[in-house]
Amino acid sequence: MASLIEQQIRTRASTLLAEGRIDGFVGYRQGSGPLRVAPFVARAPAEVEKLVWNPVCAPNLAGALRKYAGQRAGVALKACDARSVAELLRLHQLDRERLYLIGVPCRGMLDPEKVTATAAGRVTSLAEEGADVVIGASGETLRQERAGLLLAKCAGCPAAPAEWFDETLHEDVPAPPVGDRFAAVRALEALEVAERLDFWQRHFSRCTLCYACQTVCPLCFCKECALTLERDDPRRLAREPASVFAFHLMRAFHLAERCTGCDECERVCPEDIPLSLICRKLELDRLE
Amino acid sequence: MSEPFEPRLLGLLCSWCAYGGADTAGVSRLQYPPNIRIVRVMCSGRVDPLFVVRAFEQGADGVLVAGCHPGDCHYATGNVFAEQRFARFAGLLDFFGIDRRRFKLAWVSASEGARFAAVVTEMTEEIRALGPLKMKAPAWQA
Numbered sequence: 036m037a038s039l040i041e042q043q044i045r046t047r048a049s050t051l052l053a054e055g056r057i058d059g060f061v062g063y064r065q066g067s068g069p070l071r072v073a074p075f076v077a078r079a080p081a082e083v084e085k086l087v088w089n090p091v092c093a094p095n096l097a098g099a100l101r102k103y104a105g106q107r108a109g110v111a112l113k114a115c116d117a118r119s120v121a122e123l124l125r126l127h128q129l130d131r132e133r134l135y136l137i138g139v140p141c142r143g144m145l146d147p148e149k150v151t152a153t154a155a156g157r158v159t160s161l162a163e164e165g166a167d168v169v170i171g172a173s174g175e176t177l178r179q180e181r182a183g184l185l186l187a188k189c190a191g192c193p194a195a196p197a198e199w200f201d202e203t204l205h206e207d208v209p210a211p212p213v214g215d216r217f218a219a220v221r222a223l224e225a226l227e228v229a230e231r232l233d234f235w236q237r238h239f240s241r242c243t244l245c246y247a248c249q250t251v252c253p254l255c256f257c258k259e260c261a262l263t264l265e266r267d268d269p270r271r272l273a274r275e276p277a278s279v280f281a282f283h284l285m286r287a288f289h290l291a292e293r294c295t296g297c298d299e300c301e302r303v304c305p306e307d308i309p310l311s312l313i314c315r316k317l318e319l320d321r322l323e
Numbered sequence: 324m325s326e327p328f329e330p331r332l333l334g335l336l337c338s339w340c341a342y343g344g345a346d347t348a349g350v351s352r353l354q355y356p357p358n359i360r361i362v363r364v365m366c367s368g369r370v371d372p373l374f375v376v377r378a379f380e381q382g383a384d385g386v387l388v389a390g391c392h393p394g395d396c397h398y399a400t401g402n403v404f405a406e407q408r409f410a411r412f413a414g415l416l417d418f419f420g421i422d423r424r425r426f427k428l429a430w431v432s433a434s435e436g437a438r439f440a441a442v443v444t445e446m447t448e449e450i451r452a453l454g455p456l457k458m459k460a461p462a463w464q465a
Binding site: 224 | 372373376379380411412414415416417419421423
């Protein structure tokens with residue numbers, strides 16, 4: 036029972052691959068459960084059946100696409116992914132001529148953690164029904180309003196320009212969710228400087244310098260990073276607070292002009308450090 | 324047996340103006356606090372914000388970046404780049420909770436020995452009042 040968008044993506048990917056216009060189609064495949072998806076490249080028309088489109092397709096495909104820079108690739112992009120791809124194109128990391136971009140209407144993706152929290156036990160199925168999602172967990176089914184389970188980044192999502200894509204899939208999709216995406220950042224900015232230092236130190240004290248935030252970021256593309264400490268660097272082994280602080284501060288500065296607010300850094304952070312606040316701050320700075 | 328707090332300042336001074344200014348201050352025997360350690364750079368535009376962050380990481384309580392007055396840059400526009408870069412950077416320092424007064428960008432020409440002494444004195448006193456920049460140990464170490 037593939038959704039309409041999923042069927043359209045498969046059809047288009049299959050056609051493009053069969054016509055030889057692209058070497059691979061970048062999309063998602065189902066992961067280890069109903070709440071997990073992983074980036075996937077279909078290389079032949081026979082593989083398109085693995086492509087999925089569901090309400091938890093949150094990972095940013097721009098990062099996956101960058102690995103295939105130079106190859107002719109097709110990709111299905113939701114608005115936040117499209118903004119990252121646009122930024123990569125601006126920075127000459129991708130070749131527009133070699134890409135076939137399909138815009139996918141998105142009404143916000145669900146936060147797997149919120150979905151897990153609503154259900155008792157293991158979530159075994161997930162389906163959309165209008166404005167609701169139906170969650171199946173340990174033999175029961177739950178009906179929840181979609182709007183309550185969305186990712187934080189989806190609130191007030193500025194949609195991507197449609198004319199920029201090679202084609203846009205059409206489905207009757209309501210406007211992206213509304214909300215004030217800057218509320219948390221403004222609250223933090225209203226604090227005293229010392230309180231902010233305290234706030235960040237409290238969160239950064241959990242940081243293990245695993246650099247997942249940097250690895251996943253589609254716009255961190257330097258081959259060698261000036262901020263990464265070697266695995267045996269004493270500052271990394273000791274998780275030196277000043278060094279952790281320095282890393283996050285400089286990462287923010289390096290992303291100041293680039294960050295598109297896809298919140299991948301926060302999604303992958305194993306310690307749940309609120310890195311999206313930094314993304315929102317950068318976004319706010321650029322607006323002002 | 325705690326000693327009174329003596330701030331440690333790093334000065335990144337441009338070779339053509341601010342460093343000359345520091346020299347002038349010395350030659351004309353102007354007094355200014357000995358808390359500043361000076362590094363000569365070829366231009367204030369050469370200063371990467373990473374230098375500033377590394378200085379804070381390694382125990383500096385304040386960082387002064389000084390270069391030529393706008394329009395006087397030896398390399399025409401280096402100080403303009405520095406100004407743009409550090410305007411953005413200072414905002415982030417503030418956002419992360421480092422007091423804005425701990426970082427200063429100043430324009431000092433080679434003849435302005437008195438101005439250099441005044442800038443360093445003022446900054447040292449400000450930071451003396453602020454106290455040391457301390458990164459607390461993480462919870463698992465405490």
